[in-house]
Amino acid sequence: MKALVKSEPKAGLWLEDVPEPTIGINDVLIRVLRTGICGTDLHIHSWDAWARRTVPVGLIIGHEFVGEVVAVGSNVNDFLTGDLVSGEGHLVCGRCRNCMAGRRHLCAHTRGIGVNHAGAFAEYVALPMTNVWRHSPDVDRDVAAIFDPFGNAVHTALAFPVLGEDVLITGAGPIGLMAAAVVRHAGARHVVVTDVNPCRLELATPMGATVALDTRTQSIGDVQQTLEMAEGFDVGLEMSGNPDALREMVANMAHGGRIALLGIPTEEVALDLNRIILNMITVKGIYGRQMYETWYTMTVMLQSGLDVRPVITHRFAASAFEEAFATAASGRAGKVLLDWEAL
Ligand code: NAD
Numbered sequence: 001m002k003a004l005v006k007s008e009p010k011a012g013l014w015l016e017d018v019p020e021p022t023i024g025i026n027d028v029l030i031r032v033l034r035t036g037i038c039g040t041d042l043h044i045h046s047w048d049a050w051a052r053r054t055v056p057v058g059l060i061i062g063h064e065f066v067g068e069v070v071a072v073g074s075n076v077n078d079f080l081t082g083d084l085v086s087g088e089g090h091l092v093c094g095r096c097r098n099c100m101a102g103r104r105h106l107c108a109h110t111r112g113i114g115v116n117h118a119g120a121f122a123e124y125v126a127l128p129m130t131n132v133w134r135h136s137p138d139v140d141r142d143v144a145a146i147f148d149p150f151g152n153a154v155h156t157a158l159a160f161p162v163l164g165e166d167v168l169i170t171g172a173g174p175i176g177l178m179a180a181a182v183v184r185h186a187g188a189r190h191v192v193v194t195d196v197n198p199c200r201l202e203l204a205t206p207m208g209a210t211v212a213l214d215t216r217t218q219s220i221g222d223v224q225q226t227l228e229m230a231e232g233f234d235v236g237l238e239m240s241g242n243p244d245a246l247r248e249m250v251a252n253m254a255h256g257g258r259i260a261l262l263g264i265p266t267e268e269v270a271l272d273l274n275r276i277i278l279n280m281i282t283v284k285g286i287y288g289r290q291m292y293e294t295w296y297t298m299t300v301m302l303q304s305g306l307d308v309r310p311v312i313t314h315r316f317a318a319s320a321f322e323e324a325f326a327t328a329a330s331g332r333a334g335k336v337l338l339d340w341e342a343l
């Protein structure tokens with residue numbers, strides 16, 4: 001089969017012929033239809049310091065996908081050939097305290113598909129049945145392909161109640177944009193989305209933002225006045241990984257406000273802890289998604305009218321992956337998809 005492989009310890013990816021994966025008795029073999037390019041894949045492509053420390057050379061990359069079941073192991077009795085599925089990208093140990101308690105998203109020993117386990121940018125991917133999510137038949141296939149980052153958005157956006165609340169989202173990348181749509185759907189009042197990239201901000205209003213704010217030219221405080229907000233934001237979703245964005249968020253929260261941190265900074269971040277303490281702000285770290293409550297929530301939110309399709313701005317044949325990766329890295333795109341049926 002064809003697969004996108006990190007074949008050499010340098011920048012780049014290589015579309016190669018590799019053996020099809022074999023499956024064990026508990027595994028599901030999936031024919032990949034469409035995949036989404038994530039920031040993680042861009043790091044692996046450019047072979048930055050994180051990728052060099054983390055990713056083994058020779059790995060098939062990629063973790064955002066939708067596909068169709070083509071074979072199942074002898075222990076698998078609840079997936080059938082032809083089922084439309086995606087995979088939860090975190091392989092959990094099943095034995096640590098959190099796993100044993102059913103809190104698999106808190107596993108102490110997760111491994112990542114396409115990071116340190118064979119990934120999904122390929123014609124076929126094999127996964128343990130416990131990592132497979134069957135989609136409802138009415139799901140849009142492009143949206144199904146991005147259930148992984150959509151799940152990051154949902155898990156973060158619903159970390160705290162948002163009904164009637166004013167929400168600040170820093171970072172209008174694909175995840176921040178989807179989070180805007182989610183909190184809007186969940187009943188937030190004002191949804192202010194910030195970025196420093198005008199192309200990204202253009203997508204924020206169609207995704208449900210009340211205000212799309214370029215913080216290079218206008219302050220969050222000014223916007224609060226325009227919106228006649230009295231006391232600051234109730235909920236903050238940090239989705240940029242940028243330290244300045246986080247500091248601006250802390251400075252603009254209401255007393256008792258709640259912050260969920262998804263964006264991953266590249267270095268240590270200095271924060272005004274006095275403000276967090278004296279203003280009684282809750283800060284919560286978010287990693288991944290909840291298995292599988294987030295997947296269920298995504299499904300029913302789509303069925304009750306949530307639309308995240310405007311975040312998908314580009315589609316390429318998998319063979320045009322170089323152009324697709326360049327587009328995703330340019331900052332002038334939302335979500336970029338690869339079509340594995342059009343190789
Ligand atoms: P992205 O890089 O596409 O988007 C980040 C956005 O933040 C960009 O549009 C960028 O212009 C913007 N930004 C930069 N500086 C800013 C500033 N000062 N103020 C406001 N915005 C600013 O990333 P994404 O794919 O949407 O993911 C969002 C973040 O979440 C990334 O940091 C990513 O690494 C992280 N992430 C975390 C998890 C997790 O499980 N915790 C999972 C996936 C992604």
Ligand code: ZN
Nearest residue numbers: 093096099107
């Ligand atoms: Zn575990």
